[in-house]
Amino acid sequence: MKPDRALLLHLAVIAALFAMQYVLPAYHQGNLARILVLATFATGYNILFGYTGLLSLGHALFFAAGMYGAGMTMRFLDWPALAAFPAGIVAATLLAGMIGALALRTTGVAFMIVTLMFAQAGYLTILYFNEFTRGDEGFVIVQATRNILGFDLSNDDVRFVAAWLIFSVGLLVALAVVRSRMGRVLVAIRENEERTRMLGFDPFPYKLSAVALSGAYAGAAGAAYALLFGSVGASFASIQYSIEPLLFVLLGGTGVVLGPLVGAIVIFYLIEYAREVTTAYLIVVGVALVLLILFARKGVLGSLRRRTDGWLP
Amino acid sequence: MDFGPQLFLASLDGMVTAAVLALTALGLSLVFGVMRVVNVAHGEFFMLGAVIAWFVASNIGGHAAIGFIAALIIAPLVVGAIAAAADWIVLKRLxxxxxxxxxxxxxxLYILQQGALVTFGPVAQAVEPPFNKRIEIPWFEGAxxxxxxxxxxxxxxxxxxxxAILIGVWLLLSRTKIGLVMRATQLDRETAQAFGIPVEKVYALTFGFGAALAALAAVLIVPIQQADYLMGGDPLLLSFIVVIIGGLGSLRGTLVAALIIGMSDGIISxxxxxxxxxxxxxxxxxxxxxxRPQGLFGAKAQ
Amino acid sequence: MTEATTPDSAEKPANESRRALLKGAAAIGAVAAGTQMLPGMVPYIQAQTSEPIKIGFQVHKTGIGAAYGRWYDRTTTAAAQLINDEGGINGRPVEIIAEDDGTDPKRGAEVIEKFATQHNADIAFGTLFSHVVIGSAPRAGELKLPYFVVSEGHHVASGMLNRYTLQPGITDVRSQVQSMAPWVADNLGKKVTMIYPDFAFGHDHRDYFSAAMEAQGGEVVAKIAIPPTEKSFTKYFTQIPRDTEVLYHVMVGPAVLTFVKELGEFFGGRGPEVFGFIDSLEAVDMASPGLEFLDGTYFWEGNPRYAGDWSSDHDAFYRKAVGVDANGASVTDPKDISTYAHMFGCWETLHIVKAAMETSDYSGPEGRAGLIEAVENMAVFPHSRAHPQGDKLFNGRTHQAFGHQFISQVKDEKLVPVHRTSIFDSYYPDEVDYTKQSF
Structure with missing residues (x-):
């Protein structure tokens, strides 16, 4: 039997990431923890955008749903972190399911705008209920409550391992999904929805599952962000956090499981270095988007895959 | 304040919002109608209009009116040229x-916004209105x-x-050759091309014209508000709302929706x-x- | 100007915590003041190392806080320059490492991380907007990095943050508004309409000023919240009740000038008394067209923007060092107006850091807990070059400073102080005791 090259590659990446904590200096270890959480967010987004071909401009809402789902249950109901984390995922998944059910009645540009509008309404709702959410200012999750099974999530090493764990699970689940029957249907929908329908598949439940699944990823990332870094705020629901996963996926490679990780690392450090040069460092985001869409639509790994007979999932 | 005058004042303010919104949204709607392009950078063209107005007004001395009139001419032209160039360099290739x-x-959007941050700076700046007389409204409240x-x-x-500008735009679109060409391209790109219309140039022109309308709106409002590199977000969102409620690509729908959204912004509050x-x-x-994807006022389905 | 009380001559302590504070002030203040003056230990430390003391400076270079950030930057640079010219801290030079936080809480936390793990900064310092402070403080606490904020938010003293976060260089909103209420009630009127930004900073104004006004027998007749991103305001002003005697306004964000102009157009020379927080016009020229109506109205100022016979020598020295002219503008560009009411906090905070580092023999990151304890043990900051705004009391339990507030009247496009509050007008019972938290 031929070895499962793809699985081995992904396991190797996971192992390499784990080893990074022994190699990287503290500052970059902290950065990588953040990157892994954001890459988890983008890995889910990739299932929707990269594999199903649905471009959402509203995923910040699901990230925020995870963040507030975890944060609010801890703040107001005194839930332990172990319960609050899944609460965030559930909140985001339900919200994604509901919004997906509505938004999927539209396609293309209309889908982009509908998701954008829902996310904007969600952001404003967080501001509107600032009595509870503390709006833009946000609130702090008390350090003492941020532990799971005795592990202190605010400890740098624990935080890194937690972020790594969440990312690794997310990556393997994504790998399994895109290689499953469902994943192949999603790609078929992306390539030609009409033909998929004629082959006897009702695209709607598949598309809805993709929205909900990407919502669950966003929720997991948001909840993890709240638990690992301790603050919750409305700015995480703003449009910028909807653009970020799109950018990571585009750069790393749409429809490549490892793409979002590559994209997140590259963009993070591009911005990091741009900051040294100018206060207008966000120009990097703009230039990257324009150049990618003009010259490298497939992103880094997308271009690489073409040269590797396409075995890279 | 009594309810009557309160409502009246809110409506009056709503009219100003609606006016500026109508111009901005018209630009977005025109671009979508003719080119089928959703321009997310539209709010940044608005911002550029305000920022350029400030540059012009602060560099031309003398009475505030001189700088203002110069800005009314220069800002839309410069912004239109930037937009047309962006269309030619980027959008056409896509x-x-x-x-x-x-x-x-x-x-x-990011490039324009961050470019303004570098050149204009992070702090809001005011432009003086050419005239600004307070006019009492004779409404008696009690005694x-x-x-x-x-x-x-x-x-x-x-x-x-x-x-006046809206009438001008309407005349341009309905009575001039440029308008005819634009409408022909909107109706059917391939046929227009077959009839020898240089579609690519029409697109660049349309994109520039849409951006110039946003810039014009910004020059009009900047003496009331202020120029600031982050000011593009709100006009973008509101223009989106207007264009969608009015029906994508429908100019008449856009105007009606701008009036409704602008007025209600004042009145709802x-x-x-x-x-x-x-x-x-x-x-x-x-x-x-x-x-209702055709919009509240659009008739035909997309 | 009305008579002001100094800490030592304060009358009628109303509660236990105030009395405790006074006792602490007397006892510890003397010690703290004494040890600051002891130069004897400096050569010893100097012999140890001449590595610079690195101060991570979290600054709003971009985003909605940029106008403040620019002047916080200049003030900080000037303060560091002065400290270095006078021999540094424990004989070591101070190095300011400025990083833009984009007025964004997520970035704020990343910047804190960068200070701690990349730059190996000794402390972090600086930022103003409260959401950035709240986003950053947890990281500072986890990284055990002392975090000195100049934010005037009530979040430090409210107990929301942690032992590593301190605000010794500027007073907080709660104490500011509380000390304004008696004067407003006595001099302007008892029926107040409040206009404030619709986020936590504005809500602190709303809650604490309403309570303080009621305590004066006054009443807040309407509370009008405006989103900080709003661009046009007249529609909100129509909600001001006709029987309003005093209009209380405070706004922040890029549209503040528009806000005040529209207020003037709205009243058209009539209307209630107007009392504002200078936040509504910080970094804005009082001579801007459209602001004429402000003549005769009143503002809270944290520190008087215009120099005059009310200014002390210490203020003159500080003003010159930062590069601010008598009108509160940059000496190189009279159109570039400073955020004078707030930025002194950076200057004073850095001097407190210096004093505390010298008291605690600070020599490196292992001395951070000692540094915080040294600050907590401080009780009195006398009016001096290091504290040009005026004397202050520091409450080590709540990590918050208390000081004098100014009420200024607009006369001929200038702000002229007419009242200086006593420190005890602004004092309130403790809401937290950070010293009970472990390091």
Missing amino acids: DYEPEATIVATIGL NVGWGLFTTSYKLFVIGATI VFFTPTLAKIIATLAVAMVLVF
Whole structure:
């Protein structure tokens, strides 16, 4: 039997990431923890955008749903972190399911705008209920409550391992999904929805599952962000956090499981270095988007895959 | 304040909002109508208009009116040229594929905004209005005329100027060759091309013209508000709302929707908090797109 | 100007915590003041190392806080320059490492991380907007990095943050508004309409000023919240009740000038008394067209923007060092107006850091807990070059400074102080005791 090259590659990446904590200096270890959480967010987004071909401009809402789902249950109901984390995922998944059910009645540009509008309404709702959410200012999750099974999530090493764990699970689940029957249907929908329908598949439940699944990823990332870094705020629901996963996926490679990780690392450090040069460092985001869409639509790994007979999932 | 005058004042302010919104949204609607491009950078063209107005007004001395008139001419031209160039360099190469152009205009948004940060700076700047006389409204509240019953000559001017510009745009589109060519391209790109219309140039022109309208709106409003590199977000969102409620690509629908949204922005905030009003408006847009994608005033399905 | 009380001559302590504070002030203040003056230990430390003391400076270079950030930057640079010219801290030079936080809480936390793990900064310092402070403080606490904020938010003293976050250089909103209420009630009127930004900073104004006004027998007749992103305001002003005697306004964000102009157009020379927080016009020229109506109205100022016979020598020295002219503008560009009411906090905070580092023999990151304890043990900051705004009391339990507030009247496009509050007008019972938290 031929070895499962793809699985081995992904396991190797996971192992390499784990080893990074022994190699990287503290500052970059902290950065990588953040990157892994954001890459988890983008890995889910990739299932929707990269594999199903649905471009959402509203995923910040699901990230925020995870963040507030975890944060609010801890703040107001005194839930332990172990319960609050899944609460965030559930909140985001339900919200994604509901919004997906509505938004999927539209396609293309209309889908982009509908998701954008829902996310904007969600952001404003967080501001509107600032009595509870503390709006833009946000609130702090008390350090003492941020532990799971005795592990202190605010400890740098624990935080890194937690972020790594969440990312690794997310990556393997994504790998399994895109290689499953469902994943192949999603790609078929992306390539030609009409033909998929004629082959006897009702695209709607598949598309809805993709929205909900990407919502669950966003929720997991948001909840993890709240638990690992301790603050919750409305700015995480703003449009910028909807653009970020799109950018990571585009750069790393749409429809490549490892793409979002590559994209997140590259963009993070591009911005990091741009900051040294100018206060207008966000120009990097703009230039990257324009150049990618003009010259490298497939992103880094997308271009690489073409040269590797396409075995890279 | 009594309810009557309160409502009246809110409506008057709403008229100013509606006027500026109509111009901005018209630009967005025109670009979508002719080119089928959703321009996410539209708000940044608005911002550029305001910023250029400040540069012009602060570099031309003398009476405030001179700088203002110069800005009215220069800002739309410069912004239109920038937009046309962006179309030529970026959008054309994408062959106007809808999703790719959205991503590209998001990129453009960041480039323009951060470019303004570098050149204009992070701090808001004011532009002096050419004239600004406070006009009392003779409305008796109880026995005495109280404070707060007023408008300003400049606000009335903004409303008047907008009506004049809108008539001009309508004439341009309906009575001139440029307008005819634009409409022909809107109806059927391939046929227009077959008839020898240089579609690519029409597109660049349209994109530039749409951006120039946003810049013009910004020059009109900047003496009332201020120029600031982050000011593009709100006009973008509101223009989106207007264009969608009015029906994508329908110019008449856009104007009606601008009036409704602009007026209600003022009037709703009499009854509700503005944040709630915005939540309702954005949800309404989402619902319109989901259940009535042709818009509330559009007739034909997309 | 009305008579002001100094800490030592304060009358009628109303509660236990105030009395405790006074006792602490007397006892510890003497010690703290004494040890600051002891130069004897400096050569010893100097012999140890001449590595610079690195101060991570979190600054709003971009985003909605940029106008403040620019002047916080200049003030900080000037303060560091002075400290270095006078021999540094424990004989070591001070190095300011500035990083833009984009007025964004997520970035704020990343910047804190960068200070701690990349730059190996000794402390972090600086930022103003409260959401950035709240986003950053947890990281500072986890990284055990002392975090000195100049934010005037009530979040430090409210107990929301942690032992590593301190605000010794500027007073907080709660104490500011509380000390304004008696003067407003006595001099302007008892029926107040409040206009404030619709986020936590504005809500602190709303809650604490309403309570303080009621305590004066006054009443807040309407509370009008405006989203900080709003661009046009007249529609909100129509909600001001006709029987309003005093209009209380405070706004922040890029549209503040528009806000005040529209207020003037709205009243058209009539209307209630107007009392504002200078936040509504910070970094804005009082001579801007459209602001004429402000003549005769009143503002809270944290520190008087215009120099005059009310200014002390210490203020003159500080003003010159930062590069601010008598009108509160940059000496090189009279159109570039400073955020004078707030930025002194950076200057004073850095001097407190210096004093505390010298008291605690600070020599490196292992001395951070000692540094915080040294600050906590401080009780009195006398009016001096290091504290040009005026004397202050520091409450080590709540990590918050208390000081004098100014009420200024607009006369001929200038702000002229007419009242200086006593420190005890602004004092309130403790809401937290950070010293009970472990390091």
